[in-house]
Amino acid sequence: METVAMNQIEKKKLHPHKFTLWVAIASILMMFAGLTSAFIVKSNLVGWKDIEIPGIFWVSTGVILVSSLTIQMALRSFRQREMSQYRLLMGITFVLGTLFVILQWIGFNKLWDQGIQFSGSAGAGQFLYVIFGAHALHVIGGIVALAIMFVKAFFGKIKLYSAVPVEVMSTYWHFVDILWLYLLVFFLIIG
């Protein structure tokens, strides 16, 4: 009876959790809109210093793009009930996500060693740490969620083959991916 009710509702409109995610995405976007518009305002003031984006951020871009692909494939395998493939792909996504964060960290260190640091006068570098850092935190949030789902897929007994959690997860993952592309392009053009 419960499942019947649920299916009806799912057909009728967006599942509440997916909907909540979309509103959350709007909310997160507002935060980055705030940060990037602060960047634009400040880049017109005196004492501004531009930076060169370290090449390693291109590598991390590649990594996160591939991870979007793997999570999409994971979702497809889940829908086709190919659970071992689903687990494998989730695992790969998890590893790629983690790799992405590590690469970002290395990128930060490269910049830091070039003398772009927190203290002193303003510049794109200070914004880069904050903005890319905030983005990385959102990726880490996704990684934690991924890890939980991954563990559940191994040990939990799946009673209900509902694709909703996986769909929510993958939507969020694509979102942080696209957000990253936006931020990178932003820094390339305006930074």
Added chain:
Amino acid sequence: MSEALHVHHDTAVGHDVHHDDHGHHHQSFISKYIFSMDHKTIGKQFLITGIVWAIIGGLFSVLFRLQLGFPGQSFPILETFFGHWAKGGTIQPEFYYALVTMHGTVLVFFVLTAGLSGTFSNFLIPLQIGARDMASPLMNMLSYWFFFMASIIMISSLFIQTGPASGGWTMYPPLSALGQASDGSKLGADLWLISMALFIVSQLLAGLNYISTILNMRTKGMSMTRMPLTIWALFFTAVLGVLSFPVLLSGAVLLLFDRNLGTSFFLSDIVVNGQILPNEGGSAILFQHLFWFLGHPEVYIILLPAMGMCSEVLSVNSRKPIFGYMAMLGSMFAIAILAFLVWAHHMFVTGLNPFLGSVFVLLTLLIAVPSAIKVFNWLTTLWRGNIRFTPAMLFAIGFVSLFISGGLTGIFLGNSTIDIHLHDTMFVIAHFHIVMGVASMFGMFAGIYHWFPKMFGRYLNNTLAYFHFWVTIIGAYLIFWPMHYEGLAGMPRRYLDKSIWVSFNQFGSLDQMITIVTVIVFAVQLMFVFNFFYSIFKGRKVTSTNPWGATTLEWTTPILPGHGNWTGEIPEVHRWPYDYGKDGREFIPQTEPIGANESKH
């Protein structure tokens, strides 16, 4: 994030099955009252925490009013309580600024945001749209506990050696960014920022939940335009919060960096105590933009729930349909949009480009249009109604009065030319206390008096309630009306002692009067708090499910609904919520099907 992903399906949709008459699973005290996921309990938690905060924040204003009414006079009792903050019984400058800052912070965020929308969104949304609970009860619970943690941190900042933040509730850098500049900008400011960050998380969790509950979980027949205006107001409130709080969060994060890591987001070319700081290229105005981009929507976050609840209370107690339901919706929508487009009216004197300024003047004055529409509709709802002057009704009428008085002065301030004279004077204090502070408080009181029977199954004491109303409305006007004159004369806000200005000496006795009334009004609020807690346990019991003869769904639940709200099926809705005085009937509940030869509304 992970919370959103794995929430249980049972609470979300088909809970019907295991809710028979009394068969409720046994809960421990902790899961029933402390870590509860029942939206009604969470609403009450927000309410009671809000009341505690209101007492603290209100007390702060009494203390700094003592200084403003009787500058330099010694009140030995203050030293007993506050030690070196009130050396010799007079309020010390650092203490004064801490009090002003904390009063603003506490009242704006902790009382009128969390306490008001937190309470009533939680309590009313599921009950009025016909849902068993929120879309995600877990997120809902987390939102309260984030708020609670924010509260603990904010309170702890009151007890540290250097005191709490004291640069004003708007926290403008550079003052708030530099520990050398004032005691309040030391640890207190960090705690303020951390507490606010947690607070923002709490508001986001809450807002997400309110929005998806309203859009996804309405009962059968409850189309969007059959929702009570309260729900619409709470919906717009949540949308404003979800889109504006993240921007404040970004400002707070940047400020934390400037404070602790030496960055220059907001700092440039500063000399403090003869010491030249290395920061360059930062912009203090940038913070003001980030702050007011939240700050202005925030004032409507505070006001909209009050507007919604008063619409409801006015209609129920006039025994008449609300006048202009669609116009009310339209104007709330317009307000929600415009709220994002007027923030720079707080910044007319920052050296804003005058052309840009005039755009903001125009947009600001536009807000007066939907505001006036709402006022017109409330007054027309009252017009020739069979008015029942219940305490809730009195507070709702008081709300309309205050909103008119305070809205009119907004039009003065919205003109940048006049604002250059009035900015940062007591005129602004008068404006926003009347239109936002007191008006929203009145909305909150209206809500409490109206829904207390639903919350606790008992009534508040009426005699005390009437006394509460009359003293509060007369007191509020006595306190804030004269401030207009002070401000027009140029008296600045936030000053510790203005007695060296000869021209302001004429206001000496006026300020004393204001302070004395403040003390009285505060005492009467304590009486309300007594009434509140006393009535929870000892109030007259509610004996019918629908004591006010209202049409909305919450009155179709049992007198004290359990988790899940309705014992049987969730009722189906057949009509809008304002069928009062129709076809010779006093009211027709929303659950009643449309009759064969019923007239249209």
